[in-house]
Amino acid sequence: MNNQAIGFIDSGVGGLTVVKEALKQLPNEKIYYLGDTARMPYGPRPSEQVLEFTWEMTSFLLSKGIKMLVIACNTATAAALDDLREKLAIPVIGVIKPGSRAAIKSSKNQRVGVIGTEGTIKSGAYKRTLHEKNPNLFVTSLPCPEFVQIVENDQYESKYAEQVVAETLGFFDDKNIDTLVMGCTHYPLLRPFIQKAVGDKVTLIDSGAETVNDVSTILDYFDIAAKREEETTHEFYTTGSSDDFNEIASGWLGLENINAKTIHLGQGD
Amino acid sequence: MNNQAIGFIDSGVGGLTVVKEALKQLPNEKIYYLGDTARMPYGPRPSEQVLEFTWEMTSFLLSKGIKMLVIACNTATAAALDDLREKLAIPVIGVIKPGSRAAIKSSKNQRVGVIGTEGTIKSGAYKRTLHEKNPNLFVTSLPCPEFVQIVENDQYESKYAEQVVAETLGFFDDKNIDTLVMGCTHYPLLRPFIQKAVGDKVTLIDSGAETVNDVSTILDYFDIAAKREEETTHEFYTTGSSDDFNEIASGWLGLENINAKTIHLGQGD
Structure with a gap:
């Protein structure tokens, strides 16, 4: 049992489709989400750069305290999953x-x-x-x-x-x-x-959405699923405009009060 | 990648329902199955004894060389999963x-x-x-x-x-x-x-059957799924009559040539 958050990272708002499924399947879990909107899209970037950016996102969420990391982005999974999994002590799940x-x-x-x-x-x-x-x-x-x-x-x-x-x-x-x-x-x-x-x-x-099944299995496997009496507050971060992020996120997730915070990563680009 | 077998244990033939799903979902994987038919049913036994019998089954399959253990028996999962998972270096999956x-x-x-x-x-x-x-x-x-x-x-x-x-x-x-x-x-x-x-x-x-999804996730998580060019041979063991076992197993799995071998565990009972 572990009530720390699960971290989700994406180049932007795409990973919210994974979060939507997580909210449904894992209602006890607290979610920290970071979308690197300022530097999206990741798709055309060289994989070395995607790896670097993914590490920057990961460090930010690690500093907030997470028990598991979900790379909710296919481009970042392809570029960084093996490296992150090798170097982190928490479970890392790709899509x-x-x-x-x-x-x-x-x-x-x-x-x-x-x-x-x-x-x-x-x-x-x-x-x-x-x-x-x-x-x-x-x-x-x-x-x-x-x-x-x-x-x-x-x-x-x-x-x-x-x-x-x-x-x-x-x-x-x-x-x-x-x-x-x-x-x-x-x-x-x-x-x-x-x-x-x-x-x-x-x-x-x-x-x-399929990835959330894996998240659930791994939470059980390592016995780190959350057990919660009261409702939890999720936290959303973006490197871009928080207003834009809030609009897409609340529409897609059907949640009010997304209250995304804008943060800065790396040297900008 | 790891071409060793996955071990499945059960008090008897019940775990074959898990194997049936594994054959479908994980056709590359080699299967070692052990049913403790001579000492079934486990249901009425005290949990300490189920734990002991489960360890005996596990040791046998470990000696054959397995990369993962599936406790394909609910009674044994309830009695032994935590202990096996704590003590074994290979992944252990319960139902x-x-x-x-x-x-x-x-x-x-x-x-x-x-x-x-x-x-x-x-x-x-x-x-x-x-x-x-x-x-x-x-x-x-x-x-x-x-x-x-x-x-x-x-x-x-x-x-x-x-x-x-x-x-x-x-x-x-x-x-x-x-x-x-x-x-x-x-x-x-x-x-x-x-x-x-x-x-x-x-x-x-x-x-x-649900457990096989977990097996699949954990194989991928630890990167130990099999990669196989040719067909593999599964191995079936029972502590009871191999003829009885073969009959139920071939009917249920739709496989010929089950060729179960009878083995002995513990002191008998």
Whole structure:
């Protein structure tokens, strides 16, 4: 039993899709969230830089006191999970393996699509993980560079978003996939448009939501789940505008009083 | 990556319900199974003795070389999980927390039933775990002492089994539960009769099958999942009759060539 917070980090607001699931599945847990909005998107950055930024976010949350770290960002998971796990004494959970596992469970025809940022797709992390688990899987990956920015600009319900998603995902029309991994935690906010674009027969995998199952398992495994009598207060931090963050976060999480605080990391950029 | 086997232990054939799910979800993994059929049922035994027997089973599989241990038995999980986890360097997974988590996710009306052996129910392990995770849950527990023996006698499809199950579970008629935890790995073999007895509106939780999700998460967490080019051979051991074991195991798992070996543990009993 451990009532310390679980830390969630992301390049921006995408990790809130993981938090949303955590609030549902793990109501006893206190959450500290940090979105590096000032330096997003991470997708186009070199992986060394993503690693550096991820360490900066991690240090901040460690200084606040966390019992577990969730890298609620696929780009950062691909770039930094192994290094963080090796060096930290607290459990570190990434989003790529849980998403891969769910995809393998879901696919009947062995043809799986993966969408993500340039960084995530270039790292090959999904393809590698999927093939390790099932060498017969046929995996088609597609970077979707514009999606993150659309979500961060709070345009994820716009006509423009629908158009970009439809055009980008037209790529899968002749790929005959039955499962599509949303390999970026921002993408579930675009879920209705993504589903429409690929059709109802394709199962969408929300790698972030799947990750919460892992968080729950690891909390139990190390016996560090929280036990709480009264309600807890979550804390939200952003390196960008707290007003923008509050607006997206309260809309998406259905919570009032997000009260995000703006903090500064590194040398800026 | 680690191609060693995962060990599964149970008082008898019940743990095969967990193995069945593992074969499906984790086709790369090699399985060593040991059922202590000669000394089952564990349910009525004092917990100190169950702990002792569980250690004997564990030592046998350790000597064969395993990378992870699954206590595929609720009675043994209640009696021995903490002790084994504390003393072994390999990961040890029990069936009670995964089952509890699934029950909490499933229940809408907050009224959950738990069935298990006398040992499991008396330990209070499910009630305690469920309440830790959700203090508002109303939990009704019922020991079902006859079920294990019915399964071990290969009578689990008989008219007699149907009758015993119906009579025993009549207890829940006025309990208004919407979720029932099958808190014994033998019970999924009786699933059709259990479902019929409690009605279609009650969701049955197969704690063993849920456990395989945990196994998968922990394999990934410690990076010890198997990677295999060719098919692997599983190994089955029993302290009882290998013919009886082979018959139930091949029927339930849909595998030929179970070829269980009989081994001896402890002083007999």
